Amino acid sequence: MTEEEPLHFCITNTMTDVRSCTVKDEHQIVCDGYEYRRNPQHGGEEATGRECRGCLPRIAQVGLLCYSCYDKVLHAYSAWTEDRRRILASIDRAVQRDNGGVRTAQEGYVPLPGTMLALDEVASYLRTDTGTFTEWLSKPEGAADSLRFARAVTAAQRTHELEEKAHRVQRIRCPKCQQQSLVWKPTMKPDDHVTITCQNSSCDAELDQPTFELEESLQTHTNRVNVLPENQEGPLYLVRKKSA
Structure with missing residues (x-):
């Protein structure tokens, strides 16, 4: 008979900087019914005062990772x-959308050090990957770094987007129907143009980037009043008044 391999638990159960992977509603023999968390500062455990919802560690199924952790690492590794x-290393800035609306390519960026720090952090966790992917996940140090790598990749993708996505414009009203229903849509091809469209089904206005920027400037510095001239039929005319 061949000797069976020893049973290992997911590496998260020995790490202080990530949450342990446990089986829901399954408990260790020593569980007293309450939840405990490791303190990253001293490595010990401290009570949270909450009911334990499961403290039995998940079994490691790929190297020293459970399937859930392995899936996170695999997706990050592929992404x-x-x-x-190369793109992050070669550009000066990465896209960052302003919370107040749309900004031009010259204004909507974060400083270069942010991208370089992200690259350095991700690369630091790959230094333990000296063999195959499976071998990396089979060593305690490598398995732990693989999870930190996945976390760093996710943060880098979220913080330093390489392209903007379609999103609702904040605080700027459609110049035609006066509703806050504008959606900014990025270019899909190199020769395409940015469009800002109104999602109001009774309006369907469409603006290009220069027109939107002019409208944004006007709405930011003026108050708008709808005026229908006497004996005038048809759409409302828009009159702008300077703020007091």
Whole structure:
């Protein structure tokens, strides 16, 4: 008979900087019914005062990772392509959308050090990957770094987007129907143009980027009043008044 391999638990149960992977509603023999959390500062455990919802560690099924952790690492590993790394390393800035609305390509960016720090952090966790992907996940240090790598990749993708996505414009009203229903849509091809469209079904106005920027400037510095001239039929005319 061949000797069976020892049973291992997911590496998260020995890490202080990530939450342990446990089985819901399954408990260790020593569980007293209350939840405990590891303190990253001293590595010990401290009571939270909450009911324990499951403290039995998940079994490691791929190297020293459970399937859930392995899936996170696999997705991050696939997403962190050479093209993405090269683009982040070669550009001065990465896209960051302003919370108040739309900004032009010259204004809507974060400083270069942010991208370089993200690249350095991700690369630091890959230094333990000296063999195959499976071998990396089978060593305690490598398995732990693989999870930190996945977390860093997710943060880098969220913080330093390489392209903007369609999103609702905040605080700027449609110049035609006066509703806050504008949606900014990025270019899909190199020769395409940015469009800002009204989602009001009774309006369907469409603006290009220069027109939107002019409208944004006007609405930011003026008050708008709808005026229908006497004996005038048809759509309302828009009159702008300077703020007091």
